[in-house]
Amino acid sequence: MDLHELTIAAAQSKLHSGELSAVELTRAVLARIEAVEPRIDAYISVTGDTALEMAAAADARLARGEGAPLTGIPLGVKDLICTAGIPTTCASRILENFVPPYDATVIQRLKAQDAVLVGKLNMDEFAMGSTTEHSAFKVTRNPWNRDRIPGGSSGGSAAAVAAGMCLGALGSDTGGSIRQPASHCGVVGLKPSYGRVSRYGLVAFASSLDQIGPLTRSVTDCAILFEAIAGYDPSDSTSVNRPVPDSLSALADGVDLRGVRVGLPLEYHRVDGLDPDVAAATSAAAETLTELGAVCVEVSLPHTPYAVAAYYVIAPSEASSNLARYDGVKYGHRDTTKTGLMEMYRGTRSTGFGAEVQRRIILGTYSLSSGYYDAYYGKASQVRTLIRRDFEAAFEQCDVLLAPVAPTPAGRIGESVDDPLAMYLSDIFTLSANLAGIPGISIPCGLSKEGLPIGLQLMAAPFEEARLLTTARAFEQATHHHEARPAV
Amino acid sequence: MQFETIIGLEVHAQLKTRTKIFCGCSTQFGGPPNTHTCPVCLGMPGVLPVLNRQVVEYTLRMALATHCTIARESRFARKNYFYPDLPKGYQISQYELPIAEHGHLDIAVESDSKNESDPDAEPTKRIGITRIHMEEDAGKLIHDDRRPVSRVDLNRTGVPLMEIVSEPDMRSPAEAGAYLRKLRSIIRYLGIGDGNMEEGSFRCDANVSIRPVGSDRFGTRTEIKNLNSFKNVEKAIRYEVARQREILLDGASVIQETRLWDPAAGRTNAMRGKEEAHDYRYFPDPDLVPLVIDEAWIAAARQALPELPDDKRARFIDQHGLPAYDAGVLTASRDLADYYEETVKRCQLPKPASNWIMGSLLGLLNAEGLTIAASPISPHNLADLLTLIDRGTISGKIAKTVFEEMAVSGNSPQEIVAAKGLEQVSDTDAIAAIVDQVWADHPDEVARLKAGNQKLMGFFVGQVMRSTKGKANPKIVNQLLAQKLAQ
Ligand SMILES: [Zn+2]
Numbered sequence: 001m002d003l004h005e006l007t008i009a010a011a012q013s014k015l016h017s018g019e020l021s022a023v024e025l026t027r028a029v030l031a032r033i034e035a036v037e038p039r040i041d042a043y044i045s046v047t048g049d050t051a052l053e054m055a056a057a058a059d060a061r062l063a064r065g066e067g068a069p070l071t072g073i074p075l076g077v078k079d080l081i082c083t084a085g086i087p088t089t090c091a092s093r094i095l096e097n098f099v100p101p102y103d104a105t106v107i108q109r110l111k112a113q114d115a116v117l118v119g120k121l122n123m124d125e126f127a128m129g130s131t132t133e134h135s136a137f138k139v140t141r142n143p144w145n146r147d148r149i150p151g152g153s154s155g156g157s158a159a160a161v162a163a164g165m166c167l168g169a170l171g172s173d174t175g176g177s178i179r180q181p182a183s184h185c186g187v188v189g190l191k192p193s194y195g196r197v198s199r200y201g202l203v204a205f206a207s208s209l210d211q212i213g214p215l216t217r218s219v220t221d222c223a224i225l226f227e228a229i230a231g232y233d234p235s236d237s238t239s240v241n242r243p244v245p246d247s248l249s250a251l252a253d254g255v256d257l258r259g260v261r262v263g264l265p266l267e268y269h270r271v272d273g274l275d276p277d278v279a280a281a282t283s284a285a286a287e288t289l290t291e292l293g294a295v296c297v298e299v300s301l302p303h304t305p306y307a308v309a310a311y312y313v314i315a316p317s318e319a320s321s322n323l324a325r326y327d328g329v330k331y332g333h334r335d336t337t338k339t340g341l342m343e344m345y346r347g348t349r350s351t352g353f354g355a356e357v358q359r360r361i362i363l364g365t366y367s368l369s370s371g372y373y374d375a376y377y378g379k380a381s382q383v384r385t386l387i388r389r390d391f392e393a394a395f396e397q398c399d400v401l402l403a404p405v406a407p408t409p410a411g412r413i414g415e416s417v418d419d420p421l422a423m424y425l426s427d428i429f430t431l432s433a434n435l436a437g438i439p440g441i442s443i444p445c446g447l448s449k450e451g452l453p454i455g456l457q458l459m460a461a462p463f464e465e466a467r468l469l470t471t472a473r474a475f476e477q478a479t480h481h482h483e484a485r486p487a488v
Numbered sequence: 489m490q491f492e493t494i495i496g497l498e499v500h501a502q503l504k505t506r507t508k509i510f511c512g513c514s515t516q517f518g519g520p521p522n523t524h525t526c527p528v529c530l531g532m533p534g535v536l537p538v539l540n541r542q543v544v545e546y547t548l549r550m551a552l553a554t555h556c557t558i559a560r561e562s563r564f565a566r567k568n569y570f571y572p573d574l575p576k577g578y579q580i581s582q583y584e585l586p587i588a589e590h591g592h593l594d595i596a597v598e599s600d601s602k603n604e605s606d607p608d609a610e611p612t613k614r615i616g617i618t619r620i621h622m623e624e625d626a627g628k629l630i631h632d633d634r635r636p637v638s639r640v641d642l643n644r645t646g647v648p649l650m651e652i653v654s655e656p657d658m659r660s661p662a663e664a665g666a667y668l669r670k671l672r673s674i675i676r677y678l679g680i681g682d683g684n685m686e687e688g689s690f691r692c693d694a695n696v697s698i699r700p701v702g703s704d705r706f707g708t709r710t711e712i713k714n715l716n717s718f719k720n721v722e723k724a725i726r727y728e729v730a731r732q733r734e735i736l737l738d739g740a741s742v743i744q745e746t747r748l749w750d751p752a753a754g755r756t757n758a759m760r761g762k763e764e765a766h767d768y769r770y771f772p773d774p775d776l777v778p779l780v781i782d783e784a785w786i787a788a789a790r791q792a793l794p795e796l797p798d799d800k801r802a803r804f805i806d807q808h809g810l811p812a813y814d815a816g817v818l819t820a821s822r823d824l825a826d827y828y829e830e831t832v833k834r835c836q837l838p839k840p841a842s843n844w845i846m847g848s849l850l851g852l853l854n855a856e857g858l859t860i861a862a863s864p865i866s867p868h869n870l871a872d873l874l875t876l877i878d879r880g881t882i883s884g885k886i887a888k889t890v891f892e893e894m895a896v897s898g899n900s901p902q903e904i905v906a907a908k909g910l911e912q913v914s915d916t917d918a919i920a921a922i923v924d925q926v927w928a929d930h931p932d933e934v935a936r937l938k939a940g941n942q943k944l945m946g947f948f949v950g951q952v953m954r955s956t957k958g959k960a961n962p963k964i965v966n967q968l969l970a971q972k973l974a975q
Contacts, residue, residue: 082534095533102527104534203533208774236536237776318774321566324577325531329640339636345570368568368769377771 003028004164005485008073008221011167015062015072022058022072026051026116029074033118033165036488039146041138042160044079045087046119058114068113069224075110076166078157079120080127081212082201083107086117090203091135092125094326094333094352104201105236106170106212106229113228118166122156125354126323127177127205129153130423131416134356139413142184143486144452148410151181157215158185163488168216168225172202174209175311176405176430179442182215183405183455186444186484188222188472189215191430193462194437195240198233204322206315207238209434218482219443219473223247226465240463247466255474258293262286262471263398267304271428275408277448282404285445285456285475289402292474299394299401303386304432310387311431312424313367313380319357320364326352359420384435391436391461400471401459403429405442409452433459441468444481453484489737490701493729494709495664495694496656499671500649501681502625502689503546508646509624510537510580515648517687521630521641529646531575536775539564543622543648544779546680547587548789550650551620553674553796556591558786564622564776568769572640573627581623581651583770587779591617593674594798595666596816615667616655623649650681656695656706661722661729668692668718669820673797677822685717692721696728698736707732708742712756714749724749728756800825808838817846823860827867834871837878844874848888852895865894873901885958886910914961916968919952922960923968926951937973945969 003025006014014020030048037043051074058072077083080090082100084107089095103111110117124134132140132155140155142148143163150159154171158181161169171178173191182189190213197212204210214225227248232241264286286296328334328348335347353361367376394401406426416423433440438459445456456475460467476482508515511528528535551558565583594612627642652671658664672683672690683690697709712728715721727749732742747756795803797819804815804825819825824845831841849870853863873890876882882890882905893904905911913919926948927934937944952965 080534088533090533098533100527100532100534102532102535199534200536201534204775206774235538237538238536238774317771321568321578321769321771324568324570325533325575327570327572327577329572330530330575331532341572365769368771370767370769373769373771 002032002164004032004167006167007218008070008167008216008224009218011073012069012224015058016067018062022055022062022116023052025072026055026074026118029118029164029166032163036163036165039141039488040143040159040163040165041140042122042150042156042163042165043076043119044089044091044122044135044137044156047086047117050086051116051118054114054116058116061114070110070113070115070228072114072116073167074116074118075225076119076121076157076160076169077107077117078123078154078169078171080123080172080203080205081106081170082203083117083120086120088120088203089137090126091123091137092353092357093136094348096136096333098332100201102201104212105198105233107201109229115228121154121160121169124153124155125357126203126319127153127172127174127210128319128356128360130176130180130426131411131413132156132181133413133417134354136354141413142410142452143488144186145410145450147412148452149184149413149415151184151406151410153177153181154189154215155181158182158187158189161185161187161215161217162486168214168221170212170225170229171215172205172210172212173430173434174205174315175427175434178213178215179430179440179455179457180406180427182442183457184410184453186453186455186482186486187215187217188219188444188482189213189442189455190222190226190465190468191433191440192226192230192465193240193439194434195238196230196244196439196463196465198231198236198239200233200235204318206318207322208318209315211434219469219476220248220251222441222472223251223469226469230465242463245466247469250466250470251473255470255477256293257289257471257474260289260294260400260471261398262289262294262296263299263394263401264296265301265304265394265401265403266298267301268403268429271407273407274404275448278404278406278408278454281446281454282402282456286402288475288478289471292478294471296402297398299397301387301390301394301432303383303390304428306383307387307432307435308425308428310380310383311427311435312363313376314384314435316360316364317367317377317380318364320361320368323353323357323361328352356420387432388436391432391438391459395461399460399467403457403459405429405455405457409448409450409454429457438462439465439468441472443472443476444484445475445479446481447484491698491729491733491736492701492703493659493661493725494656494697494699494706495658495661495725497654497658497664497667498693498695499652499668500691501652501671501675501683503543503648503650504679504681505540505542505546505648507540507542509540509543509622509648510646513646519643521639522643524643525645529575530642531577537580537773539776539779540648544587544781545789546648546678547620547622547650548781548786549678549680549793550652550675551588551591552786552790552793553678554591554593554617554620554652556588556617556620558588558781559585560781561585562587562621562779562781564773564779565770566773569766571626572638573629573642573645575627575642575645579624579626580773580776582621584772586619586621587781588620589618591620593617593667593670595663595670597663597666613657613663615657615663618653618655620650620652623651625649656697661725664694664725665718665722668721670797673820677794677796679794688716691715694721694725694728696725696732697742698729698732707736708744710742710744710756711746712749713746713759716751720749720751723751723754724756727754731756794822804828808832808842810838810842814842814846818842821860827860827863830867831871831874834868835874835878837871837874840874840878841871844870844891848891864896864898865891869894869900876901876905880912880914880961881905882910882912883958883962886912910959912961913956913959914964916964919956919960919964920968922952922955923965923972926955927972
C-alpha cells in the first residue's frame with residue numbers, strides 16, 4: 001500500500017513504532033499532491049516547506065517517545081479556518097491576500113499535537129454553496145469521476161481525503177458542508193454538535209449554524225481527529241463546557257448494536273427527487289443495522305417541509321452581517337479606482353464577492369430589514385424552534401436517526417450553477433441538523449449504478465457524538481464500503 | 489399661546505474598566521493610533537467576542553443605584569451599518585432585551601413646584617429611566633487637512649459604554665441640567681466612570697418637543713446631538729424650544745429629525761437626510777449567549793454599593809445639623825463629601841466647616857481650576873484653622889489671611905500664626921492701655937460720641953484694631969470701649 005493511502009490510525013502505529021518517519025510520510029503526501037492536484041484541484045495553497053519543518057519537529061517528538069495521536073500526520077485544512085502566517089482566502093477575491101496573524105483554536109490544538117499541515121483546501125466562496133464551483137479560484141473535481149462535482153462547500157477537503165492528498169482534513173458544516181461532500185467523495189465526515197468545537201478562527205458564514213469537523217477515510221480516524229479538536233474554549237462564548245467522551249476506546253472495544261433504536265424519519269421518504277440508488281442504499285443500510293441487532297422504528301419530524309425555507313432566511317441573514325467587515329478599509333481587496341467612501345464600499349464588495357455570496361448578502365439584508373424582520377427572520381427563528389422540538393421528540397423514541405445525506409449522487413459540473421434553488425433544495429437532509437444543533441455523520445454506504453459514492457447519514461441528540469461514532473463504526477466493520485477507493 | 493417643554497435625554501457614559509468590553513485590550517485614552525488593538529477589536533475574520541464581566545458588574549451597580557428592574561436574562565444584538573470607524577460593520581449593543589429597565593432618580597427643582605403630598609419635603613422631582621444597556625464604542629476618524637484622506641484609529645473601538653435613556657419627564661433646560669448632574673454624580677459615586685463631557689466620557693443627546701399647556705399629547709420631537717458640555721445642553725435645548733415655538737406660532741409643523749448643535753453659532757442645524765436614513769437591521773448577536781444574572785449576583789452588587797448622594801445628603805442634614813442647601817452642595821461629589829467629613833471629624837465644628845468649605849475653599853479651587861482632590865489645603869489643616877478660630881486664638885479676619893497663606897505654602901495654620909505673630913491679643917490690660925491712648929488722642933470724637941453719635945463707636949474700634957495690627961480680640965475691645973463710655 002502506498003503511504004498516502006494509509007489511514008490515520010495505521011500511520012499512527014507506524015510512526016510510533018519507528019517503522020515510518022513523519023518526514024517520509026509528509027514527502028509521500030506532498031508527492032501525491034504534486035501528481036494528482038492538476039487533475040483534482042483540491043488545494044488553494046500547498047505549504048510544502050512548512051509541512052516538512054513541522055514533520056521534522058514531529059519526528060523529534062516521536063523520538064522522545066512523546067508522540068500524541070496526530071503527531072506527524074499530514075492533514076489539510078479548509079481555507080476558511082485561520083492559519084497564522086498562511087494565507088486564508090475563504091476562496092474569495094476579497095481575502096485573496098489575507099494572511100491572519102493568529103491560528104484558529106482548532107489549529108492551535110492540532111499544532112499542540114505536532115500534526116503536519118500540508119495546505120489549505122478549496123471550497124465554495126465563504127462556504128456558500130454545495131458544489132465547490134463557487135470558488136473564486138478553481139473548480140475541484142470529484143476523484144471518482146472528474147466530470148462530477150465533489151460536493152460542497154468543503155469539496156476540496158473531501159476530494160483531497162478521497163484522493164490521498166492528505167490523511168485527513170478539517171471542513172466546516174453550516175447546512176451540510178462536511179457531510180454532503182463526504183457522501184459525494186466516499187469518505188467519512190462528521191458535523192459535531194453546535195458548541196462542541198470552538199469556532200474561534202473559523203471565518204463566520206452563519207454563526208449560529210457553523211461547526212468545524214473532520215473528514216477522514218475511516219470512522220476511527222474521524223474519532224481521532226474529532227477528539228483532537230473538540231472541547232470547551234473560553235475564546236468562543238458559544239462553545240459548551242462539557243467533557244468530550246472517549247469514543248476511541250469505545251471503538252477499540254468492539255461495538256455491540258443490540259438494542260440500539262434506529263429512527264427512520266417518515267417525512268424523508270416523501271422528498272421529491274430522491275434517487276432510486278440512494279433510496280436503495282439507505283434501505284440496505286437500515287437492514288444491515290437490523291442484522292447487527294439494532295431495532296428500526298419509524299419516527300416523525302413534522303416540520304421538515306419548512307426547514308429549507310427557514311435555513312435560507314437565517315443563514316443569509318447572519319451572513320449579511322458577518323460579511324459586512326469586508327469593506328476594503330482594513331485588509332483584503334479594495335477597489336482603488338473609486339474615491340468616495342460609498343463608491344469605494346460598493347466597488348470593493350461588487351468586485352470582491354462572487355455572485356452566490358452577493359445573492360445571499362442581498363437575501364439576508366432583505367430578511368432583516370425593518371418591516372420584513374418579523375415575517376422573515378422572526379418567523380424563521382420560530383420554525384427553527386419547532387424543528388429542534390421535532391428532534392427532541394424523535395430522540396425520545398430512538399437513539400440515532402438514519403437518513404440519506406443528499407437526494408442524489410454527485411451531479412455534473414455546471415449542472416446547478418444557474419439554478420440556485422435546486423442547489424438549495426438538495427440540502428434538505430442535512431440542514432435540519434444545523435438548525436437543531438445536533439451532530440450528524442456521513443459514512444460510505446455503497447456506490448450508485450454509475451459508480452459514484454453514496455453516503456449514509458446518522459444523527460444523534462446533542463453531544464451524543466460517541467453514539468454516532470460507535471454506530472457508524474459497527475456499520476463500517478460489517479460492510480467495508482469505506483475501503484472502496486477511486487482510481488485517480 | 490403658552491407652551492410646555494418636554495425633554496428626554498439619552499446619555500452614553502464610558503465605563504472605567506481596565507480592558508475593553510469584548511477583548512483584553514487596554515481602554516487607556518491617548519496612545520499612538522491603533523496600538524490598543526487586537527484581532528478581535530480590529531474585526532478580523534473569524535474572531536469572536538467574549539463579554540467582560542466587569543462591564544456587567546458596573547452596569548448592574550448603575551441599574552441598582554437608579555432603582556431599575558434587572559433582567560434575569562438579557563441579550564446582545566447587532567446594529568448593522570457601514571462606516572470606517574466600525575471595523576465589523578456592526579456595533580454590538582443591546583436592543584430588545586436590555587439589562588435594566590423602569591428605574592428613576594430624583595432631582596432638586598425650584599421651590600415653586602412643591603411635592604403636593606408632602607409640602608414640607610425638599611422640592612424634588614422624580615425622572616423616570618426607561619432603560620440602561622451596554623454597548624461597545626466605535627473608533628475615531630482623523631481627517632487630513634491638506635489632502636482628501638481620512639485615517640482610522642481603532643484604539644477606542646470596543647471601549648465599554650453604558651447607555652441610559654430617560655423618560656420624557658423633564659420640563660425645562662434647568663431640569664435637564666439637574667438630571668445630567670445627578671446622573672454624573674451617581675456614576676462618580678459608584679466609581680464606574682469619569683463623567684467628563686468635554687473629554688467625551690459622558691455624552692448626551694436630547695429629545696425635545698413642545699406642546700400647548702394643558703395638552704396631553706406630545707408634540708413632534710427633534711433629537712439634538714453634539715452636546716459637549718453641560719452649558720451647551722441647556723443652551724441647545726433653549727434654542728431648540730424657541731425654534732419650535734416660532735414654527736408652531738407660524739402655523740407650521742415641526743419635522744421629526746436629528747439636529748446638530750453648533751456651539752459657535754449657538755444654533756441647531758438639521759442633519760442631512762442621507763446620514764440619518766439608517767435601517768440598522770438589529771438582530772440577536774449569535775456569537776454571544778444570553779446574559780443571565782441570578783439573584784446572588786444582584787445581591788452581591790447591591791451589597792457593594794457605596795452610600796449614594798441622596799442618602800448622604802439626608803445623613804448630613806441629620807447627623808451634622810446642616811441646612812438642606814449646604815448638604816446638597818457638599819454631597820454633590822463623593823470627594824467633596826469625604827473632604828467635609830474628614831474636616832469635621834478632626835474639629836467637630838460642622839457648620840463652620842461647611843461655611844469655610846463652601847465659601848473660601850471652593851472659591852479658591854474654582855479660581856485655581858483645581859479639583860477637591862488636588863486641594864492645596866488638607867482637611868487636617870482646615871480643621872486646625874477652624875479650631876484656632878473657635879478657641880479665640882485668632883480672629884475670623886486674621887483667619888482669612890492665614891487661609892490664603894495656607895493655600896500658597898501648604899503649611900499648617902499653627903506654623904503660620906506662630907511665624908507671623910498673628911495670635912489674637914486677649915490681654916485686657918494691654919488692650920485697655922491702647923483704648924486709653926486712643927480715647928486721649930481723639931477728644932472731639934469722644935465728645936460727639938458722648939453726645940449720642942453711636943456711629944462713632946465703629947471709628948474707635950477701628951482705631952484700636954489699627955494700633956494692634958488687627959490682633960486685638962474684638963470682643964474685649966468692644967467691652968472696654970463700652971465701659972469707657974459709661975464712665
Ligand atoms: Zn482588542
